[in-house]
Amino acid sequence: MNMWFRHNKRRLYTWKAQGDGYQKQIDFILVEEIYPNGVNQVCGLPGADIYSDHVLLKLELEIRLKKIKRARTAIKKWDLEKLEGLDKEEIRLKLEVKMGTNYDTFPGVEDKWHRLKSGIKRRAKKPWIMQEIIAKMEERRKYKQLNNDEGRKKNRKLNAELRKETDKTRIEWLEKECKEIEELVKKEQYDLAHKKIK
Incomplete structure (x- = not known):
């Protein structure tokens, strides 16, 4: 695409030799056949501050x-x-039996909410995040809301601990997964190994 547009010579070359200033157009931007009408401009940016003898190319x-x-x-x-036409008390008893709870033991709405909240475990998006890490995240969230020196200090400390712990558990999980893949390859179970890699 950088050969389609008319530009000053300075904007066309993509490589400059050391010392003698010998210039060539050796880098190109390739675009699939369905997109050429969508390309507005391609040009070199010789003034870009990059550690290379090649010129940065810009595509619009x-x-x-x-x-x-x-x-x-x-x-x-x-x-x-x-x-x-159904009896409310009968419905309540059936629901209690199905859900395994008796609401008479929880007089207030707050108690019911805490019971429900404690029963639901936060599901981690990443498989290597353990329940302890989630608990630490919850603790960090509490200190993040405190807008004072102690809160900020504790938040920074928990942040550092969390970073160490997540890095450690992620590496352990990856090593375990890699060992399992190696075992599958040794047993020549390539379909299962490929599935696990995916």
């Missing part, structure tokens, strides 16, 4: 992305008509 590209229409999923509606 304008792409219109196609909007993908997604099928809407049907929203399930509750059939409330089935509840009419």
